[in-house]
Amino acid sequence: MSAKYGYYPGCSLERNAIAYHQSAVAVAPVLDIEFVELDDWNCCGATEYIAIDVLPAYALVARNLAIASRQKLSGGNQNQVVAPCSACFLNLSKVDKYMSDAPRLAANVNTALAAGGLSYKPGSVRVRHLLDIVVNDVGYDAIAAKVQKPLYGLRIAPYYGCLIVRPGFQGAFDDPEYPMSLDRLMGTLGTTVVDFPVKAHCCGGHMTQISEQVALELIRQLLQNAAEYEADAIVTLCPMCQLNLDGYQEAVNRHYGTKYHIPILYFTQLMGLAFGLPAATLGFGKEFVDAAAALNKIGVQPPPKPKKERAGKEALPMPEMAAGGLSHES
Amino acid sequence: MSPERIGVYVCHCGSNIAATVDVEEVALWASEELGDRGVVVARDYQFMCSSLGQELIEADIKEQGLTRVVVAACSPHLHERTFRTACKRAGLNPFLCELVSIREQVSWVHTDRAAATEKAMAVVSGGVERVTLHQPLEPLHVPIHPATLIVGGGIAGIQAALEIADSGYPVYLVEREPSIGGHMAQFDKTFPTLDCSACILTPKMVDVGGHPNVTLLTWSEVERVDGYVGSFTVTVRKKARYVDESVCTGCGICTEKCPVRVLDNTYEAGLGYRKAVYRPFAQAVPKYPVIDRENCTYFQRGKCKACQLFCPTHPKAIDFEQKDEILQFQVGNIILATGYDLFDCRRIPQYGYARLANVFTSLEFERLCNAAGPTGGKIVLRDGVTEPATVGIIHCVGSRDHNYNPYCSNICCMQSLKFGHLVKERTGAEVFNFYIDIRTAFKDYDEFYQRVLEDGVHFVRGRVAEVTDAARLPGEEGKLIIQVEDTLLGKQRRIPVDMVVLSAALQPRQDSTEVAYTFGIACSANGWFIEKHPKLDPVATMTEGIFIAGACQGPKDIPASVAQGAAAAARVLGRIHQKELALEPVRASIIAERCSGCRICNNLCPFNAISYDTARMITEINPALCQGCGTCVAACPSGAITGTQFSNEQVLAQLYGLLLLNVSSGPVQQPQPALVPA
Amino acid sequence: MVAQRSAAGPAPGAFMDEVIAATPGGASHLELCVQCGTCGGSCPSGPDMEHTPRHLFAMIRAGMKEEVLRSNTPWYCVSCYYCMVRCPQEIHITDIMYTLKRMAIKEGLYRESSAADAPDFSETFIDFVNNYGRSFELGLATRYHLRHHPLTAVRKAGMGLGMVRKGRMDLTPKRINGIEQLQAILAKARELGAEDGAISQGGRQ
Known part of the structure; x- marks a missing residue:
C-alpha cells in the first residue's frame, strides 16, 4: 500500500511553478506515495500577511491546519501534510509551533477559526517538505532502485535556499547551514554534484519587488558561484527560488553585463527523468532559461571518476568531515 | 510542660531582618507564649553572631541551666557552626542547638511586616518543637590514610x-x-x-x-x-x-x-x-x-x-x-x-572547518607554531609550504553561544592575542582578530593586549557570520572570505584572508559525567565538576575527601590551574596532618529489623554509601561515606531508614510547631496525636 | 519605604517592551542582545540596510522609536532566518522585523523610509488573499508596479507576458469555495487583534 500524505500545493504550484507540481505528481507513484490535496485550501500569506497584521495572518494559515487535521489524511496520531513550497512549509510549521508555545495566541486563533466553524489543536499536524519525505521516508536506496536512466554527465549545483532548513520550527531534517540531503539525492540520480558553497543562501525573496537592485545582487552571487563550479543546472526545491533565479537571470545579465545561462530546475523534474518518465509529463519547457542544452549533456556512461589531486609531500592532514558527509567532485 | 529549659535568640542582623520582622515582638512572644513548650528565656540582639551575642548565649546556658538553644537568624549554611561552638564552649552538646532561618526564608522574601513577623514566630515555634527532640551527638572520627x-x-x-x-x-x-x-x-x-x-x-x-x-x-x-x-x-x-x-x-x-x-x-x-x-x-x-x-x-x-x-x-x-x-x-x-576537551568546530558548518582546508582549530595552530610540531614551527597553510599573507583569528567559537556552550571559555581572548603576536613575529602577515569583547582581566594580560596592538594586529569587533570560499567581489578569488559586521562601524565587511584560526571553546571531558559518578561527585548541567562553594571553597566537593583542580571545574588558563592544583594539595595536606578527621554526625542509619531488602535506596545514594549485604539480605549504610542528605530516608517504603538529626519525629515536630502554633490562627491547640508517629 | 524615584519621563525600556510584547510566539529574547553583530554579518541585504539589525536593536534599547520605524531595515529583511539560527542569544530576529513593519505601518512612519513602497506591496498582496483566498500574481504585479514603478512597469510587463506565454501566470484570479468562511475567520481575527492591543499576541506576558 502506498504511503498517503496530505498535499498542500500552495498558490505558486497552481500556476507559476506548475512544472514543480506536475513533476511531483508524476514521480509520486514511482516512489509509492500518494498525495491527497487538502480540501479548498487557501494562501499561506507568504512573507506579506504577517507584515500587516498578526492575528489574521495566523488565522489564515491555521485554517489550512484545521482542514488538514479534520481531513484525517495519513492516519495515525498525527496527520502529515507535505508542502513542496518552502514558504508554505515554513508558514504552516511556524504557526503550529507558535500556537504551541503561546497559549494566548492559540486561544485567539481558535476563537477566530470558530467564526468559520473550525478549530485547530497545536501539534496535531506535522508539516513536512517534499524533499524530507523523498529522502527520509522513501530513502536513497529505494530511489536508487527506481533509477532507470542515470543522469550521467550532468553537473548539478544543489540549491536549498533558506526556509526548508531554517529555522526548523518543527525540528530541522537537515543542517541549517550546510544541508546535504539534496546533494545525496542528486548523487543517487547519477548527476555530478558540485560542493555549492552558497547552497543555503537567500535567493532574494520578495526583494525583487521592493528593491530590485538588492535582489539582483543576491541572484548574481548565486549564479556567479554556480558558473565558477561549471554547473550545467541549478536544482531547486522552492518556487520563489526558481522564479528569482530563472525569471531574473536575464535582468542580472543586463544589469551586470554577464552572460549566465544556467537553467533552474526542480529536483522532482530530474527525478522524473532518471526514473525514465517522459519529459512532457515533467513540466519541462516552462523555464525561461532553456534547459535543452543542459539536458543534452546527459550521457549513457558514468563519467570517469575525477582523479583526486594528490597532496604534496609536505601537506598537512585534512580533518575528516563528520559522519554522513558526501565527498564532492571538486 | 516540656522537661527542657530552652533559650530563644532572635537576631536583627542589622537591618537585614529587623527592617522586615519585628524582632523584639518575636522574642517577647516566644517568652510569653512558648513558656509551656519549655522556653525559659527569649532575647533579641543586633548581631547574634558577634562575640557579644555568642557570650549572651553562653552566659544563659551557664546561669539559667539551658538544655536547648534555638537561634533565629540567617541560614544554617552560614552560622550553624558558630552557635554550635558557642554552646559547646558553655558545656552544652553542640547538636542541642538549632538555627532557624528568618532571613533567607522570611525577611528577604517578604515585604509585609506584620505577616513576616507572624511567619518568623511560626519558624521559631517549629525550631522549639524540634530542638526538644534533639539528641546529644558526638562527631565521627576517621583516620586519614597519608597517600x-x-x-x-x-x-x-x-x-x-x-x-x-x-x-x-x-x-x-x-x-x-x-x-x-x-x-x-x-x-x-x-x-x-x-x-x-x-x-x-x-x-x-x-x-x-x-x-x-x-x-x-x-x-x-x-x-x-x-x-x-x-x-x-x-x-x-x-x-x-x-x-x-x-x-x-x-x-x-x-x-x-x-x-x-x-x-x-x-x-x-x-x-x-x-x-x-x-x-x-x-x-x-x-x-x-x-x-x-x-x-x-x-x-x-x-x-x-x-x-x-x-x-x-x-x-x-x-x-x-x-x-x-x-x-x-x-x-x-x-x-x-x-x-x-576542545569543542568540535565541525558543529559550526558556516566556519568551514574540515571543509575549507585552511581553516584551523586553535589546537592545530598551537601544533603549527610548535618547533617540535609537524611543520617544525613554520606557520604555513594546509599544503605545508605556503606562508599566509593574511590570517583571521575568530574568538568565541562555540563559546558564549546558547546553540553550543553558553559560558565564556576564559582562555580564548589571551590565546588569540598570542596567536596574533606569533603570526606577526614569524610571518609578518596581516592579522585580524574578530571578537565580541576582549577579556584580559588578569595580571599583565591587558599589557599583553597593548603589546599586540603595537604589533599592528587589526581588531574587528563583531562575531563572524561565516567563512566562505565563494568569491563575490574582485580580490576574493582563491581566498577565504570572512563575513562579519564590524559593529563599531555598523557595516557588513568581507575580509579576504589566507588562513582562519578558530579559537575553540573548552568543554568538559566527554566522559565527565561517568567520571563524576565513579568518584561520587556532581557535575553541572554543562558537565563541569561542581565545587563545594564557588567562592569560599573552590577546590573541595560536596563529597568529603574528593577535591578538584584545573579545567575540570571550568575553563581555566595555566596560572589558574596551577593555583588550584596547589590549593587542592594544601587542603589535602591539612587533612593528612590532622591524622584523623571529625565528621559531622548527621547520618542515616538502618533499622535492620524493618529493612525488607527491597534495595530501592541502593542506587539513589549520591555518595555511594549504601551497600547490600547479600548474606543477611538487608541494606547497610557506611556512616563515614554518608553525608546525611536524607534521600534514602525519604525513599524507604518500610520506614526502615532514619536520619540522626533528621528523624521523622524531629521533622514532624518542627512542622507541627510551624503549622499549629501559629499565633493568629486562634487558640494554641494541643498536639494532634495523629501527626506524631508512635 | 521605597526610595524616591527621579522625575518622570518615558521609562528607558518602554519602546523595547512594546516591541517584545508585540512579537508573537513566546519569548523573543530581544532583551538579551549582546550586540555581537552575528545578525548584521549574516544578513543577505545587510549591505543595503540603513542600520544593521544589531544597530537597530541598540536603537530600540535607546528608545529611538521614530528613527527605528523610519529605517528601511525591516523592509529589507528577506526572511532567510540566518540571523535567527545563528544568534548566540536565540533572539527571534526575523519575527521582530515583522513586528517593526507592523508598527511602522501603524505609525505611518514607513512612508519616510527608502522602502516606502514595500508596505503597499504587502497590502496589495493581502487584498487578493482577502478577496479570493489565493494570491494572484498577475493582479499583484500590474497593480503594484503601475502604481509604484510606472517607469519600469513596461519591462516588468515583458516578464509578465513571458510568464503568461509560458503558462506560468493565470489571467484571472481563482477564488476558493469557502471564501465566506475565510472572510468570517479573518474578520473575527482582526476584531480580536484590535481588542487585544492591536498587535500584541503573546510576547512577554
Missing part, C-alpha cells in the same frame, strides 16, 4: 602531586595517556610572558617522574573507588603497554623501525602523524613507548614484529604477551584534575 590519588597528569595534577610529594607524603598520579603533560605539552608559547611552554613544563614533569614519593601510573585509568574519606580503596587498570619498563631504555629504535604511520589525533591534534609504537613527544615522561594495538600490524594481522626484531635490549623490551594489570591501593584523599 593521595591524583587523577590527570596535566599541569594542575602535576602541581598538586609535587606539592604533596615534596611534603613527604605518597602520591599516586594516574594518567590515561602514555605520558603526563596534558594540553600544556602541546603548546608552543604561553601568555602573557611568551615563555616556551615545554621549557617551563618539562622540569616539573621530570621532577614528578623521578620523585621518590610519586607512583606514576600512565596509560592507566581508575576503574573503581570504594570506601570513604580517609580510606578510599582505588582500583586502577594499567593498560598493557607491550613494553617492559624494567628493560626499556627509551632509545626509540622501535619507533624508527615501525612501518605504520598513524594520524595522531591526540598530541598532534590531527595535524601530524606518529607510529603504531610511539612516545607522544620527545620529552614524554615516562620515556617508555606504547604500542597502539588498533593500528599495530602484528596485532591486526599477526605479522611484522619489526619493533621487537630491532629492539637492542636483552631480553627484548617489546613484549606482545603483556596483559592489562589491575592494581589496588589505599588513599586518604583524591584530587581530580582531568582537564578539558
